[in-house]
Amino acid sequence: MLIRLNPKSDVPLYRQLMAQIQAMIASGKLRAGDRLPSVRELAIDLRINPNTVARAYRELDQLGVLEARGALGSFIANGQIMQSRRRREDEFRVKLRDALGAGASLGIEPDLARELFDELADEFYSEGG
Amino acid sequence: MTEDVLVVEKLEKRYGSVRALGRLTFRVPKGAFFGLFGRNGAGKTTTLDIVTGLLMRDSGRVTILGEQLRVEPEPETKARFGYVAGHLQLYDWMTCREHVEFVSQFYPTWDREREQELLAMFRIPLDQRVGTLSAGQNAQAQLLMALAHRPELLLIDEPGNLDAVVRQRLMETMIEAIADEETTVVMASHIISELDGVCDHLCIIDRGAALTSGPVESLAESVRRVHYRGVKQVPLSVTGEGGFRVERHGDEARAVIVGYTPERAEALARELGAESHETERLGLQELFVALTEDRE
Numbered sequence: 055m056l057i058r059l060n061p062k063s064d065v066p067l068y069r070q071l072m073a074q075i076q077a078m079i080a081s082g083k084l085r086a087g088d089r090l091p092s093v094r095e096l097a098i099d100l101r102i103n104p105n106t107v108a109r110a111y112r113e114l115d116q117l118g119v120l121e122a123r124g125a126l127g128s129f130i131a132n133g134q135i136m137q138s139r140r141r142r143e144d145e146f147r148v149k150l151r152d153a154l155g156a157g158a159s160l161g162i163e164p165d166l167a168r169e170l171f172d173e174l175a176d177e178f179y180s181e182g183g
Numbered sequence: 184m185t186e187d188v189l190v191v192e193k194l195e196k197r198y199g200s201v202r203a204l205g206r207l208t209f210r211v212p213k214g215a216f217f218g219l220f221g222r223n224g225a226g227k228t229t230t231l232d233i234v235t236g237l238l239m240r241d242s243g244r245v246t247i248l249g250e251q252l253r254v255e256p257e258p259e260t261k262a263r264f265g266y267v268a269g270h271l272q273l274y275d276w277m278t279c280r281e282h283v284e285f286v287s288q289f290y291p292t293w294d295r296e297r298e299q300e301l302l303a304m305f306r307i308p309l310d311q312r313v314g315t316l317s318a319g320q321n322a323q324a325q326l327l328m329a330l331a332h333r334p335e336l337l338l339i340d341e342p343g344n345l346d347a348v349v350r351q352r353l354m355e356t357m358i359e360a361i362a363d364e365e366t367t368v369v370m371a372s373h374i375i376s377e378l379d380g381v382c383d384h385l386c387i388i389d390r391g392a393a394l395t396s397g398p399v400e401s402l403a404e405s406v407r408r409v410h411y412r413g414v415k416q417v418p419l420s421v422t423g424e425g426g427f428r429v430e431r432h433g434d435e436a437r438a439v440i441v442g443y444t445p446e447r448a449e450a451l452a453r454e455l456g457a458e459s460h461e462t463e464r465l466g467l468q469e470l471f472v473a474l475t476e477d478r479e
Contacts, residue, residue, distance in 0.1 A: 061379050062463055064407075066400060094362035098355050102380040103216050104362035 055084075055091060059100060067102060071110040076119060079130060090120065090128045186213045187246075188336050188367045189234060194243035196229055202391055203229045206243070209386040209396040211369055216361060218378050218399075219371040220471055221388035227371035228268065230388070231340050235266045248336060262290050265329030268340035269322065275314030279324055282313050283331075290332035298331040304352050318344040326353065330360070339370045350374075354381065376468040385467075387474055394474055403464050406473055407443040409451065411436040413458025429455070439465070439473045 057074050059067055078084040090096075093111060097104035111128050114120040121131045157167045189211040196204040204226045211217045221227050232238035234245050236255025245252040250260045274282060287293040302309075305323035308316070316324060322342045329337060337360065345353065358381065360366040372378065386396035395402060414436045429438040429451070436455055440447055443462070452460050465473060 059380070061466055064462055064464055067380060094359060097358050097362055100380070101354065101358070103383045104358060105214065105216075105383055106380070 055096075057096075057100060059102065068106050068110040068113070071107065072114055075110070075114060079119065084130050086130050086132045088130045089126075090130070092127055187211060188213050188248055189217075189369065190244075190246040191230070191234065192244040194230065194233065194245065195241045196226075196233065196238070196391075197241055204233075204240075204243075204391040207388065207392055209393050211367060212384065213367055214361065214365045215367055215384040216357070216378075216382050217367065217369045218375070218382035218385040218467070219369060219388065220373070220375055220385060221371075222475060223373070225388040226391040227388060228270070228340055231266070231268065231338050231369070231371055235264070235338060236261070237266075258289075262292070262332070263334060264336040264338060265332065265334035266338045266340075267322065267325045267329045267342065268338075269318070269342070269344070270340075271325060273313045273321070273324070275312065277313055278310055279307050279313060279316070280309040282324070283309075283328060286328045287331065292334075293332045297333060298327070301327045301330055301356075304356065305349065319346060319349065323349060326356075330356065333360075333364055334366060335364075336367045336369070339368070339372075341372050350377065357381075375471050376466065379467045382467060387471060389475055399467065402470060405443055406439065406441050406465055406470055407448075408437055408439050408463045408465055408469075409443075409448045409460050410463065411438075411452060411455050411457035411460045413456075415456035439469075441473065 055078070057071065059070050059074075061067070063070060065073070075084065075090070084090075090111070091099065093104050093107045096107045100107075111120060111122070115122050115128070118131055120128045122128050154167060157170075162170070187210045191210070192208050194204050194207040196202075207226065207230060219227050219230065229238065233240045234247055234252075236252065239254065247256055248260050248263050250256055255261075256264075274285070277285065283298070287298070305327055307320060307324050307327060313321070313324065322345055326342070329339075337357070342350070342353065354377065357366075357368050357370075361368060370378070370382070383399050384397065385399055385402070387394040412435055414431060414434050429436050436457070438451060440451070448460060448462060451457075
């Protein structure tokens with residue numbers, strides 16, 4: 055697993071680590087079921103604080119990208135849950151932005167747009183989605 | 184990481200008329216790699232000597248591994264930490280083997296297997312007398328004795344005389360110690376760049392007081408370098424409000440902003456007539472320089 059971190063980047067190290075692991079999954083370099091190096095191994099390898107690696111693993115675990123199997127280590131999770139929360143969020147954001155753009159071109163004021171969004175959201179979630 | 188393994192509050196120490204420490208305060212959370220940084224004479228060694236009980240403080244409070252210090256730590260507390268420092272007095276007439284054996288008796292947690300691993304890692308001439316060791320060998324012998332009992336807290340004062348290979352092994356050993364056993368490391372050093380990415384909490388001491396202390400992450404958020412492009416109106420070097428210096432090279436300029444916010448970077452962009460700008464995090468060493476260089 056070849057990981058390169060840039061300490062000067064505006065992105066914190068744990069986030070860079072998360073992004074690189076996610077990129078390796080996206081490009082097929084890491085597959086479901088692959089075992090990741092232990093926190094200790096990766097920390098020594100990259101010469102970074104083990105807490106940084108642990109944090110990246112923990113967040114990837116919460117996103118469903120990794121699966122921690124106790125002493126066995128951390129593994130890449132199965133496909134369905136692999137699409138990370140962040141990516142899903144980004145996708146949703148793009149759709150919302152499109153909708154806002156459509157509203158603006160119809161001359162909908164920002165305050166009215168917010169009002170309509172809240173109204174629709176209330177309606178949608180009260181119906182149970 | 185909520186528990187603190189070392190708390191230093193309003194620590195004061197004078198050597199005659201010279202004030203070494205003046206109301207120094209910082210805390211070290213469990214499991215941290217804590218860097219104690221400062222220029223020469225800032226008070227790093229004095230601080231470590233006081234918290235380990237080698238030196239008396241004039242006033243202030245020290246709590247180490249839960250024990251609030253009166254004079255020196257109780258033997259039970261002493262057995263839970265390790266201290267490595269260039270100026271520590273060893274028993275020169277013992278051979279290294281005898282010295283290691285002697286020291287091991289004070290630590291109920293001494294681990295023979297670990298001792299062997301460390302012996303393989305560091306170059307320690309076991310049959311040589313301690314008094315004949317070079318400074319580098321002496322430091323390695325101390326490291327072995329500080330690490331073989333698997334301390335909960337490891338305090339290290341500038342192993343400046345270690346060669347590059349040994350330094351690298353030392354770093355790896357400490358990373359392992361943090362990963363495996365939740366050891367907390369407090370390291371006073373001026374080779375700051377080597378601790379980049381490893382050190383996650385710090386205290387910068389300047390003339391005996393803490394200039395800043397806390398997570399490296401929050402410090403890196405608040406001190407940033409900003410690059411400006413398409414700069415129009417600015418002299419070659421100006422000092423901005425809040426103490427940052429702007430350096431200009433052709434139509435580009437850069438500034439290290441202490442107390443960074445996007446708004447401040449924007450405001451400066453307008454002042455410079457810049458077309459665009461981007462921010463960059465500073466490495467530990469650059470952070471240190473940015474915070475201490477103008478404080479002559």
